[in-house]
Amino acid sequence: MSINGNYGNDGYTLWLTGLSGAGKTTIALALEAKLKERGARVERLDGDVVREGLTRDLGFSKEDRDKNIERVTFVAKLLSRNGVGVIASFISPYQTARDLARRETTNFIEVYVNASLDTCIQRDVKGMYAKAIAGEIKNFTGISDPYEAPENPELTLTTDAEPVEESVAKVLNYLEARGLIQPAAVSLGEVR
Amino acid sequence: MSINGNYGNDGYTLWLTGLSGAGKTTIALALEAKLKERGARVERLDGDVVREGLTRDLGFSKEDRDKNIERVTFVAKLLSRNGVGVIASFISPYQTARDLARRETTNFIEVYVNASLDTCIQRDVKGMYAKAIAGEIKNFTGISDPYEAPENPELTLTTDAEPVEESVAKVLNYLEARGLIQPAAVSLGEVR
Numbered sequence: 001m002s003i004n005g006n007y008g009n010d011g012y013t014l015w016l017t018g019l020s021g022a023g024k025t026t027i028a029l030a031l032e033a034k035l036k037e038r039g040a041r042v043e044r045l046d047g048d049v050v051r052e053g054l055t056r057d058l059g060f061s062k063e064d065r066d067k068n069i070e071r072v073t074f075v076a077k078l079l080s081r082n083g084v085g086v087i088a089s090f091i092s093p094y095q096t097a098r099d100l101a102r103r104e105t106t107n108f109i110e111v112y113v114n115a116s117l118d119t120c121i122q123r124d125v126k127g128m129y130a131k132a133i134a135g136e137i138k139n140f141t142g143i144s145d146p147y148e149a150p151e152n153p154e155l156t157l158t159t160d161a162e163p164v165e166e167s168v169a170k171v172l173n174y175l176e177a178r179g180l181i182q183p184a185a186v187s188l189g190e191v192r
Numbered sequence: 193m194s195i196n197g198n199y200g201n202d203g204y205t206l207w208l209t210g211l212s213g214a215g216k217t218t219i220a221l222a223l224e225a226k227l228k229e230r231g232a233r234v235e236r237l238d239g240d241v242v243r244e245g246l247t248r249d250l251g252f253s254k255e256d257r258d259k260n261i262e263r264v265t266f267v268a269k270l271l272s273r274n275g276v277g278v279i280a281s282f283i284s285p286y287q288t289a290r291d292l293a294r295r296e297t298t299n300f301i302e303v304y305v306n307a308s309l310d311t312c313i314q315r316d317v318k319g320m321y322a323k324a325i326a327g328e329i330k331n332f333t334g335i336s337d338p339y340e341a342p343e344n345p346e347l348t349l350t351t352d353a354e355p356v357e358e359s360v361a362k363v364l365n366y367l368e369a370r371g372l373i374q375p376a377a378v379s380l381g382e383v384r
Contacts, residue, residue: 041274053266053296057249057259067249074245075267082233084274104245 011080012180013105014171016089017098017150018113019142020128021120023159023167027113028089030168035085040181042085045072060139062094069097073104080106085180093147107180111171112153117142119160203272204372205297206363208281209290209342210305211334212320213312215351215359219305220281222360227277232373234277237264252331254286261289265296272298277372285339299372303363304345309334311352 014031016024028044035042047055054071058064069092076086086105092098102108120142121129132140139145150156155174157167175181206223208216220236227234239247239260246263250256261284268278278297284290294300312334313321324332331337342348347366349359367373 043270043274050266053269054246054263071246071263074242075270077245078235078267078271078276079274082235082271082274082276084270084276 010107010180011083011085012107012109012175012178013076013080013086013088013101014109014111014175015092015098015101016087016111016113017092017153018159019115019117019120019147020091020140021123021125022113022115023157023164024089024091024113026164027157027159027167027171028087030164031087031171034168034172035087035181038181038184040085041083042087043079044087044089045075046089050075060145065092065094066097069094069101073101076101077104077106080108091141091147093141093145095148095151098150107178109155109174109178110150110153112150112156113167114149114156114158115160202299202372203275203277204299204301204367204370205268205272205278205280205293206301206303206367207284207290207293208279208303208305209284209345210351211307211309211312211339212283212332213315213317214305214307215349215356216281216283216305218356219349219351219359219363220279222356223279223363226360226364227279227373230373230376232277233275234279235271236279236281237267238281242267252337257284257286258289261286261293265293268293269296269298272300283333283339285333285337287340287343290342299370301347301366301370302342302345304342304348305359306341306348306350307352 016028018024025046028046032042032044050072054075055068058068069090072088072090076088079086098110102110124130128137128140129143131137132143141147155170157170159167176183208220210216217238220238224234224236242264246267247260250260261282264280264282268280271278290302294302316322320329320332321335323329324335333339347362349362351359368375
């Protein structure tokens with residue numbers, strides 16, 4: 001048995017894909033917190049985390065998006081094969097790029113964070129959809145750029161129909177069922 | 193005590209710097225083998241390893257060299273803080289870039305792989321010095337580009353005066369003394 005949640009060869013790569021505003025970051029942050037509570041080794045990768053050290057030079061063209069995912073995949077490969085749990089949270093609109101990550105990383109789990117485009121436009125947390133629809137932002141996924149929904153994801157989280165807690169619980173249950181994390185400790189009071 | 197060589201918070205970043213031909217790759221490969229023999233988690237990063245997934249777009253200008261080290265540093269940071277031993281082997285001619293790696297990574301150990309320029313030119317394993325001297329290769333460290341020797345390295349391996357085995361032993365001894373790897377098991381015959 002592992003001594004630290006996901007030690008052993010039990011690294012994994014949770015790959016959260018979905019439209020801007022679908023809830024990837026919210027779920028990734030909540031998942032990271034829950035996994036760290038359990039003492040698991042986990043690294044969360046998203047655009048903000050990797051921009052400074054890894055992808056500063058990249059924009060949003062197809063070519064740059066592919067390079068972005070390629071570099072993140074390299075990092076996820078090295079972490080996951082060393083027993084670290086990776087939560088990668090990127091729009092990652094192209095199936096071929098996600099398939100690269102699947103081939104390269106250990107225990108790849110494709111998580112489709114699914115909210116309808118209408119829902120995402122209504123949420124428009126960062127005001128980006130309004131700008132994209134007005135033509136002020138180019139290459140905006142869902143508006144002026146394609147999003148290829150996962151063909152066969154391990155998990156689908158329907159965030160316009162379920163609360164965050166439910167989405168997070170689904171992922172944790174899945175990791176437990178796969179033996180990639182230990183079941184949460186059941187507190188029965190302290191035994192000395 | 194750790195159960196697996198460098199588990200615990202005992203990640204580290206061995207940073208091998210030196211001229212082309214000084215012996216960085218030879219030492220890195222030998223070190224990697226020795227550490228894996230001991231069951232340690234270790235990742236070796238060098239130009240060949242990172243080119244495809246991380247630095248394909250980069251050349252040898254000062255700017256590109258800095259970006260190269262910046263990306264490798266990001267990867268080394270995430271690995272070393274998760275208990276993985278990193279062997280990074282790059283000419284890395286600029287002190288400021290190596291200082292960035294020192295700041296960002298866990299248990300950074302600067303290893304100066306030191307052979308004189310004359311020795312490296314004589315060795316010229318890949319025929320690169322001849323081309324650089326003939327002006328056929330630009331930005332070649334030591335010939336047409338500067339090499340800033342480490343100001344205060346943790347270790348110096350003088351590869352024109354000591355055999356590879358001695359250099360490797362120095363590094364292993366250093367890691368043991370720092371408590372970053374366990375002493376090699378002393379074989380006293382099998383006890384059942």
